[in-house]
Amino acid sequence: xHEYPITCEIIGIAEDYVRRYGAQEVLQINLVIGEDSGFIGxxxxxxxxxxxxxxxxxxxxxxxxxxxxxxxxxxxxxxxERTSASFTCPLCHQIGRPxxxxxxxxxxxxxxxx
Amino acid sequence: MADNKKIEIFTNIxxxxxxxxxxTQMQMTEQGLLSINVMGAPGAGKTSVILSLIKEMTEMKAYxxxxxIESDIDTKKLREQGIETIQINTHGACHLDAPTLAAALQDLxxxxxxxxxxENIGNLVCPAEFQIGEHIxxxxxxxxxxxxxxxxxxxxxxxxxIIILNKIDLLPYVDFDENYFMAGxxxxxxxxxxxxxxxxxxxxxxxxxxxxxxxxxxxxxxLYL
Ligand SMILES: Nc1nc2c(ncn2[C@@H]2O[C@H](COP(=O)(O)OP(=O)(O)O)[C@@H](O)[C@H]2O)c(=O)[nH]1
Ligand SMILES: [Mg+2]
Ligand SMILES: [Zn+2]
Numbered sequence: 001x002h003e004y005p006i007t008c009e010i011i012g013i014a015e016d017y018v019r020r021y022g023a024q025e026v027l028q029i030n031l032v033i034g035e036d037s038g039f040i041g042x043x044x045x046x047x048x049x050x051x052x053x054x055x056x057x058x059x060x061x062x063x064x065x066x067x068x069x070x071x072x073x074x075x076x077x078x079x080x081e082r083t084s085a086s087f088t089c090p091l092c093h094q095i096g097r098p099x100x101x102x103x104x105x106x107x108x109x110x111x112x113x114x
Numbered sequence: 115m116a117d118n119k120k121i122e123i124f125t126n127i128x129x130x131x132x133x134x135x136x137x138t139q140m141q142m143t144e145q146g147l148l149s150i151n152v153m154g155a156p157g158a159g160k161t162s163v164i165l166s167l168i169k170e171m172t173e174m175k176a177y178x179x180x181x182x183i184e185s186d187i188d189t190k191k192l193r194e195q196g197i198e199t200i201q202i203n204t205h206g207a208c209h210l211d212a213p214t215l216a217a218a219l220q221d222l223x224x225x226x227x228x229x230x231x232x233e234n235i236g237n238l239v240c241p242a243e244f245q246i247g248e249h250i251x252x253x254x255x256x257x258x259x260x261x262x263x264x265x266x267x268x269x270x271x272x273x274x275x276i277i278i279l280n281k282i283d284l285l286p287y288v289d290f291d292e293n294y295f296m297a298g299x300x301x302x303x304x305x306x307x308x309x310x311x312x313x314x315x316x317x318x319x320x321x322x323x324x325x326x327x328x329x330x331x332x333x334x335x336x337l338y339l
Contacts (some may be wrong), residue, residue, distance in 0.1 A: 002209055002243075005207075005211070006128075009128075013125055013127070014236055017121055019128055021119070021121065023119070028118075036268070037243070038239065038269060039243070058150045084265065085262065085265050086265070087298070087301035095301045096301065096303075098272050098302055101203070106125055106126050106127055107123055107124070108122070108123070108124060109120050109122045109123055110123060111118050111119065112118075113118065114117055114118075114119035
């Protein structure tokens with residue numbers, strides 16, 4: 001649901017760069033989305049098809065790199081993927097704390113015609 | 115055929131939202147207003163907790179901003195108690211964002227020092243993803259929602275500065291496993307204060323009010339800047 005305004009934001013940022021670089025249009029937008037960011041790539045792609053019409057991103061393709069969240073064990077300091085109902089480290093069975101890994105939500109690069 | 119030029123930009127997509135949020139937070143700090151983003155599922159007791167806190171903190175000026183998808187039922191309830199309240203209707207949006215709050219603050223024009231509660235849209239997911247200009251994120255959850263919520267909605271629990279576990283009066287009637295709940299909370303947020311509350315009977319509210327009053331002192335010392 002909240003991917004609508006977010007998609008507008010993505011298009012706005014990309015258009016900004018097109019103008020800054022004196023290009024004609026955006027050809028590709030490379031996004032990075034952590035699976036714990038709360039943003040859904042499929043929704044962004046769906047809104048993009050509609051919203052990009054008539055903008056400098058009209059013909060652009062969206063490429064999404066997804067990142068799996070990792071917890072960090074307080075005992076052995078290893079990073080691990082959580083299971084559904086626990087935060088326990090599979091190696092030493094101590095608790096894992098959230099890390100920034102998996103919360104990414106940014107535009108890595110855009111490709112323009114130059 | 116034109117050449118493809120790749121521009122590395124590494125741009126945070128929420129940057130515009132976050133900039134406005136920071137600005138709002140600074141303005142609040144300068145005015146001596148502690149802003150509290152109150153989050154939780156529909157019916158968790160956000161409005162009830164806000165009401166009983168304001169009744170408890172008689173020394174302090176309190177403002178409320180009510181976020182709802184539609185309707186102004188809660189706003190009416192608060193105004194009947196003499197509380198200065200502004201309604202935001204998001205008309206479908208599942209969370210408040212920084213520009214929406216900034217606009218509402220223009221209308222409210224809070225003048226006195228004190229505390230401002232911002233009741234976010236009833237939703238355990240989306241509000242946690244957006245900074246709006248708050249100093250503090252308060253999460254209201256209930257024993258009736260089940261003890262697995264930290265595992266299912268980790269972000270809200272991870273980001274909370276204080277967690278209100280509400281509807282303690284209903285404990286005898288539900289199978290809430292407090293140890294399992296607390297293990298999840300501590301895994302995500304080791305230091306956070308978890309206050310057991312029955313908002314309807316003002317139980318546990320004093321402790322929370324004290325905690326808030328202590329934070330407002332920090333604000334007036336501008337430690338949040
Ligand atoms: N039993 C019980 N009910 C409560 C408590 N706090 C709130 N409620 C009830 O829960 C319902 C939803 O409360 P409300 O404050 O409107 O929740 P909100 O949607 O999160 O703002 C109302 O019927 C309240 O009377 C409590 O501590 N115990
Ligand atoms: Mg409410
Ligand atoms: Zn370990």
